[in-house]
Amino acid sequence: MKHVFKTFIFVLFLSSSLIAQGTVILLxxxxxxxxxxxxxxxxxxxxxxxxxxxxxxxVNEPNLNSIIEYVQQKTKExxxxxxxxxxxxxxxxDGVITQEEIEAFSNQTSTELFKQMIQKIKDFTKDGKNVxxxxxxxxxxxQEIVRAFEQ
Numbered sequence: 001m002k003h004v005f006k007t008f009i010f011v012l013f014l015s016s017s018l019i020a021q022g023t024v025i026l027l028x029x030x031x032x033x034x035x036x037x038x039x040x041x042x043x044x045x046x047x048x049x050x051x052x053x054x055x056x057x058x059v060n061e062p063n064l065n066s067i068i069e070y071v072q073q074k075t076k077e078x079x080x081x082x083x084x085x086x087x088x089x090x091x092x093x094d095g096v097i098t099q100e101e102i103e104a105f106s107n108q109t110s111t112e113l114f115k116q117m118i119q120k121i122k123d124f125t126k127d128g129k130n131v132x133x134x135x136x137x138x139x140x141x142x143q144e145i146v147r148a149f150e151q
Contacts, residue, residue, distance in 0.1 A: 022125035025050070027134045039134040046132075051124050054134035058117040063110045070105050071097075 025042065027035040036054055043052045064081060071088055072079040074096050079087050091097045124131050 021128040023130045024121065024125060025130070025132045027132065028136070031136060035134045035136075039132045042132050046130075050130045050132050052132050052134070053117060053121050053124070055117070055136055056134070058120065059110055059113045062113050063106060066109045067102065067106055071102070 027039055029035050036056060039052050039054060043050050064084075068079050068081065068084055071084060071091065074091050075087060077083075077087055088097070088102060092099055092102075121131050121133060
């Protein structure tokens with residue numbers, strides 16, 4: 001019940017801070033709970049009147065692709081999502097790159113992608129479009145999203 005209430009308050013805050021003409025449907029839950037599947041089904045059901053924005057689609061996947069490109073610049077081996085961990089570990093072991101460098105790059109990229117995702121939601125709602133927002137919000141993430149909409 002606590003999470004339902006927090007989500008309800010968050011949605012009210014989100015809607016009021018956007019001064020939205022569009023509606024935002026927030027899907028929040030644990031990792032692998034089916035939020036993206038529900039969002040995609042909702043979009044099919046509701047049609048073109050809802051845009052789908054999601055933390056995986058708009059932040060996590062592009063961030064992984066950026067990290068792959070970053071690591072690819074350091075090696076002649078083909079880097080893929082399946083082998084990036086092995087290649088990165090080898091590059092770290094060989095002294096080509098440090099774990100801190102990879103993490104700093106990832107943090108910078110994900111922060112920029114997160115800002116772009118929030119701006120996308122703001123733009124959609126200001127244009128009167130409805131949004132299905134699929135995210136994973138914990139105590140820290142919830143505050144981060146609220147701060148982003150306050151800016």
